[in-house]
Amino acid sequence: MKVSDLRIGVKLGAGFLVVVLLTTVLGAIAMVQMSRINNNAEAIATNLLPSVEKTGDLRVLYNRMRRSEAGMVTSRSIVEVKAFSEQVGLRAKDIAQLETTYEPLINSPEEQEVFKTYKLRKAEYSVLQAKLVEIANGVDFTTAETLELTGDALAMVYAGESETAFVAVAETLGQMQKLNADNALKATEEARQVFNVARASLAITLAVCVVLAALLGVGITRAVTRPAGHAVRAARAIAAGDLTAEVPPGGKDEMGQLLTALGEMRDNLAHVVSGVRQNAEGVASASSQIASGNNDLSARTEQQASALEETAASMEELGSTVRQNADNARQANQLAVSASTVAVQGGDVVAEVVETMKGINASSNKIADIISVIDGIAFQTNILALNAAVEAARAGEQGRGFAVVASEVRSLAGRSAEAAKEIKLLITASVERVEQGTVLVDKAGATMTEVVASIRRVTDIMGEISAASSEQSAGVGQVGEAVTQMDQATQQNAALVEEMAAAASALNAQAGELVNAVAVFKLDASATRSAPAP
Structure with missing residues (x-):
């Protein structure tokens, strides 16, 4: 596993652990060297210096004892001899x-051997000292001859064998003192060397610790800040709408996972934006076509309304003519020719009405087909709005604006569907009424044929003409009512078509706003090609 793949916590923990270990090693080296220096100092303070001091004290005591011996030798009375003897x-x-x-305090075999020699020479000196004291205490101070003889003997012992033994003891004490002084100097030199080694070791270890800590700090800092800088630059570019910003691949640590997630987010957002843009363009194109179709439908509906108004006027004229026919039918044969002419005209008008009703029926069927479209x-x-909302939901916070736009588009689509459904119901009712009118007009045509x-x-059959005229008058009234109702329905259809045209225009404007909203995002060609189809 690479170091860059380790988690940030592991990297920081490893760095701190290395620093702690280096600090521990540094402290251990310092403690060991300080312990050695302390041991040397303790040996000097508690052993060597006291040994030198005590050997010096021994030499002082021996010198004092030697002066007392000299006083005893030179004494001129027994009292002085006894005092010096004490x-x-x-x-x-x-x-x-x-x-x-x-x-x-003896701490070496060499010093032990010197001390043994000292004890032996001291023993020899003590024997001669006892002899000297015995001779001094036996001096007869009453006669000059005896005093001279004992004094000479005492001087011979003091200056001869006793002096030799004393010098031997003093030399041995000098060796002991010199040995301890040399050992003290040696311990001091060792302490100095230990100090120098400790200082060099601590300096080297401290330098190594500082270098390693600096390398670890720089390495960990770069491992964290470099991917973080890439992530910040990529996030700023995406926030600015540049979905072509390059996101470098990262490792397996948290920052690497963040870079990978940013790359995936950029790709997914590019797909979503591309899809929304294409869908918005499709909605804009479709809404433009809907608006154009609604304008055409509105124009045709107005034409149908005008035709129905003319048909209503014709039906009123036809009703008046039928009533006149009914009145004239009660007259005599002199009006038969005129009635026949009027009946023929009525038949022509009814034929026109039949053709007009068929045209209205065909137009109503076309309107129903357009409403279905x-x-x-x-x-x-x-x-499309639902797909855009789903893609916006996948984008999270970045897609919230798209979700709002998609919701508005979906609401407009729902309103358009409801309006189309209402128009379809009205057109269906109109078609049914037109069919009823067609049936009535057919009946009127048959009646006019019978009238002719x-x-x-x-x-x-003059009597039959009168009855047929009455029936014709009633049928024409029904046809007039049907035409009036059809005219009202056509006027309502025209109003609904105008509303649909306005809704289509609003939808087209909103689709244009949506296209402008997603146009701020910069996409590459691959993202545009791979966008989902609407």
Whole structure:
């Protein structure tokens, strides 16, 4: 596993652990070297220096004891001899006591051998000292001859064997003192060397710690800040609408996962925006076609309304003519020719009415087909708005504006579908009424045919003409009412078509706004080609 693939917490933990370990090593080295220096200093302070001090004290005591011996040798009375003898004894006790405190301080075989030599020479010196004290205490101070003899003997012992033994003891004490002084100097030099080694070791270890800590700090900082900088630049570019911004691939740590997620977000957002743009353009094109179709439908509806008004006027004229025919039917044969002419005209008018009703029926069927197309377009627009809302929901916060626009488009599509449904119901009702009118007009045509035939047979069936005229008048009234209702329905259809045209225009404007809204995003060719089809 690469170091860059490790998580940030692991990297930081490893860096701190290395620093702690280096600090521990540095402290351990310092403690070991300080312990060695302390041991040397303690040896000097508690052993070597006290040994030097005590050997010096021993030499001082021996010198004092030697002066007491000299005083004893040069004494001129027994009292002086006894006094100096007591001093010699006291010095011997002090020396013995000092030896007991010195002996535990011996820390080397060489010093132990010198101390043994000292003990032997001291023993020899003590024997001669006892002999010297004995001679001094036996001096007869009553006669000059005896004093001279004992004094000479005492001087010979003091200056001869005793002096030699004393010098040997003093030399041994000098060796002991020099040995301890040399050991103290050696320990001091060792302490200095340990200090120098410790200082160099600590300096090297500290330098290594600083370098490693700096390298770890720089490495961890770069491992975190470099991907973070890439992520910030990519996020700013995406926020500015540039969906072609390059997102470099990252590792497996948190920052690498963030870069990967940003790349996926950019790609998904590019697909969504491309899809929304294409769908919005499709909606704009479809709404433009719907608006154009509604304008054409409105024009045709106005034409149908005008034709129905003319038909209503014709039906009123036809009703007046039929009433006149009914009145004239009660007259005699002199009006038969005129009635026949009027009946023929009525037949022509009814034929025109039949043709007009057929045209209205065909137009109503075409309107129903157009309304079905509008209903299908509204349903497709609703599906497109739903797809846009789903894609906006996938985009999260970035797609909230798209979701609002998609919701408005879906609402407009729903309203268009409802309006188309209402128009379809009205057109269906109009078609049914037109069919009823057609049936009535057919009946009127048959009646007019019968009227013409009856008028031709006026001499035979005059009574039948009167009854047929009454029925014709009632039928024409019904046809007039049907035409009036059809005219009202056509006027309502015209109003609905105008509303549909306005809604289509609003939908076209909103689709244009949606296209402008998504136009701020910069897409590459691959994202545009791979966008989902509407």
